[in-house]
Amino acid sequence: MPTTATSAPQRRRKTSSSARRDDDAPIIPILARKVREVEAKAQRGKLGPTNRVKFQVIAFLVREERARVKADAGFTDAVRSELLKRLDGVATILAKTAARDTSLIQLLEVDQATSPVARRMRRDWLLESGAELAPDELIITDEAPKSTSVVPAALAERQVTPLAIEARQLANPFLAPDLSKPARKEAPRRRLDGWELMGPLYKAFEIGAGGSAASMELPEVPEYDRLSPKGLEVMPHQSRFLEAVRLGHRSFLLADEPGLGKTAESVIAASVAGAYPLLAVVPNVVKMNWAREVERWTPQRRATVIQGDGDDIDAFADVFIVNYEILDRHLSWLGSLGLKGMVVDEAHFIKNLTSQRSQNVLALATRIRETTPDPLMLALTGTPLINDVEDFDAIWRFLGWTTGDKPGPELMEKLDQTGLTPADKSFYPEARDAVISMGIVRRKKKDVAADLPDKLIADLPVQLDDEFGRSIRQAERELGSRMAAKYRRIIEARGERGRVYDDVDEDIIRLVAHNELEESKAAGAGGDNVFTMVRKIGQAKALLAADYAVQLQRSVGKVVFFAKHIDVMDAAENHFASAGLRTISVRGDQTTQSRQAAIDAFNNDPGVGIAVCSLTAAGVGLNMQAASNVVLAELSWTAAEQTQAIDRVHRIGQDEPVTAWRIIAAHTIDTKIAELIDQKQGLALRALDGQAVDAASSESVQLSALMHLLRQALGAA
Known part of the structure; x- marks a missing residue:
């Protein structure tokens, strides 16, 4: 592709017997159509690689055609003026598009390098206009692939090699693998080698061919x-x-x-x-x-x-x-x-x-x-x-x-086997099928649906590896140590006769945990206890849970996000807003009318993506079957509360299997709470539905969780 307007080759145009307005410059209506396509994409913020190449080719051909029109002595002044005016119109749209996306400006430079894809696009448009090209313009070869490094220079200083990896490499008694690039096989020439194919491949999916x-x-x-x-x-x-x-x-x-x-x-x-x-x-x-x-x-x-x-x-x-x-x-x-x-x-x-x-x-x-x-x-x-x-x-x-510029060898072979080219309308469904295959x-x-349970609870463990997470684990250890000290004092007070050497005394475990639970209830939000600890875990998980809900919403549409505490709901809503998602909120302080308006908007407005709901305020009496996915950012203390929340979407009118995603903080008491909730769920299934599941303890989840922490502290978990 020429890099200056003056180097454009002379081209002879095929003419028809009928006089038409575009006979003097048949490339101009093609450029006008193409520049409108690029402009429309830019206005919707969808200017991808193919349209960027298209922008570049339009700029080159406008420059080329302007030089040709000015130099052609066969044009009258009126015709020349009209053609230049039309080229100026195309150039104006290019400038407006570049102003919208400033990264396009560099593509307007005269010496901007061009790819084989751009040269093929230019050639195809010129042939469409009726131009007869020289042989060297018809045959366009791909550039030799450049050797790339896995580590770019800018990241070289940041590289780490864990000592364990060095040990693995030293432990290998064989020669290190040869990681040099193998010799490339010469690809056979194919009928479609001369065509620009990435644009047609995208178009095949865009039109749902x-x-x-x-x-x-x-x-x-x-x-x-x-x-x-x-x-x-x-x-x-x-x-x-x-x-x-x-x-x-x-x-x-x-x-x-x-x-x-x-x-x-x-x-x-x-x-x-x-x-x-x-x-x-x-x-x-x-x-x-x-x-x-x-x-x-x-x-x-x-x-x-x-x-x-x-x-x-x-x-x-x-x-x-x-x-x-x-x-x-x-x-x-x-x-x-x-x-x-x-x-x-x-x-x-x-x-x-x-x-x-x-x-x-x-x-x-x-x-x-x-x-x-x-x-x-x-x-x-x-x-x-x-x-x-x-x-x-x-x-x-x-x-x-693909390589970005063209299909890879396997896909190229599949496209070649169709016997079609992008000039054939039937190429597009065939090309789409080739990519799918x-x-x-x-x-x-x-x-x-026949393969799935009608309701599935899927756990997503997350690692709290920041300072917040470390403080939570430290608080758990301190709580366990405090209860363990009480346990040992009771054992010592009983004397040698009551001392248990081989195992812990479950009655004393339960007694200490019960006293801790009662003290925690009396303290409420004050002090370090099991309730404040679980709340901190919820705060630490808030953004991780919200981030997963964003990914989920983009995959499946509407999502219901449940949290127990207001600050977790607030953090999630801020994250959703920053991600550009519209949400509704269901909280305990709403009036009946505003709550129902929010629910109606979620169920009926396709623009509302996520419902942020209080686990206690929205757990009953609501129909939100417009969604089939639920995110539980915080765990409840009861299996019934969790079930009620999930059943906001798993109800009559729901025609898809429901999945509830529980976000669980790994290596914390959160994991044990989830396990205990599942045991309580199993009790209901056994007692009410006749299912053969293990019997669950009659203790509350809070008490069982504290007993678990105490056993851990005593080394008897």
Whole structure:
């Protein structure tokens, strides 16, 4: 593509017998149409990579055509003036668009480098206008790929290598793997090599070509479940996905709705594919849940969660779990570990290709594909598209389906096999199907309702690894120590006759815990007791729970968010507002009319995304079945209160399975409270529904939680 207007080649135009207004410059109406497309995208804030290239090509052709019109002596002054005026109109729209998005200004520079995609786009528009091009303009070759480093220069000084990783490398008795890039195979020439294809691929999804669901054909459910560990069972829709992995498919955009078990599918898929070591890049709020799911579904494998600089990691683990925020400092050693697979959870987090987060993920993915034949690559997200179809760009690059400029070899072969080009209308449904067959899997709850329980409670453990979390754990230890001291004083007062050496005395455990509970109730919000401790845990979880609710809302639509304390509700509402979400609130201080107006808005207004509800004030008497997902940011002290909250959406009129997501602070009393609530729930099932479940203790959750803390302090947990 020429870089100056004066270097534009002379072109001969094909003419027709009929005189038309555009005969003198047939490229101008094409430019006018294209610039309006770019302007419309910019006005909606959806100016993705393809439209940025389009902007650049329009600018070059306007400059080129202006020089041609000025230099053509065959034009009368009137014709020349009219053509220049029309070109000025296109240039004005370009300028307005660049003013809206100032990052476009650099694309207007005369010496701005251009890609093969831009040159192909220019060529195609000129051919559409009827121009006859020189042979060297018709054949456009791709630039040689540039060698990329996993660690950009700006992050080199931030890299850490945990001592445990050095030990793993030294423990390997074999030669270090050769991580140099293998020799590239010469790709065969294809009929579509000369076409710009990324724009048509995005368009194929934008227009929903074909109208079918965007989910690849999966194998039938195998006759026997050979994958589930003892006591567990994969659901039929999960089994079909895993069967595709067993048959050799290795790259997936798994876009199932939340609650359908994407994490479990990914964990088992790694086992089926033997993709170890496996890297899972996940949001901070679900790191602990990933470790738990690895232990649950592949108990023979070890997972390690990377925190901070990774000082406490298990270097010999099979699965390494890291959150997006700290990935940048671990790029070096992860890039040399010999990873055989990579999972990106909530993959829409990488849609902004200019962000360092996206660049880190894509650099690691490129290294894995360069060094591992046929690695397992999984992108998990219920919302691959948030603003525009070009949100697919980063995910497709991660999976190796495209390079950003063009389809990868496998996708190119599928497109070539259609026998069509973007000039054919039937190309678009065929192109969409080709991309889907690369590994897009999308199921909704209603699609697999027969596989699901009608109500599922899913726990999401979160790590409180900040100062707040450390203070909570310290407060727990101090409370346990205080009760343990009382216990020992009672034992000593009873004398040798009442001393218990081999085990704790349960009667005294209960007595001490009961006294502590009564004192805590009397103190209320004052002092350090079990109630203030649980409240602090709720405050510490507030933003993590709110962040998960935002992700959930973008995946499935409406979400009901329950919290017990007003300050947790306030923090969540502020977070939702900063994320651009409209919410309603149901609190105890509302009038009946305002509360009902809020509920009606949630159920009927598609623009309201989240209902923020008080666990006590909104737990009964409300119908909120417009949602099928509930987030429990804080735990209740009773199983009945939790059930009542979930049943705000799990009621007559609900046509989808309901999932309640409990946010639980790992390594705190929160975990024990959740366990105790489940025991109380089991008691109701046994007593009222006749289900065979273990009998639960008759003690309150508060008392049982305090007894648990005391046993821990005595070393008898």
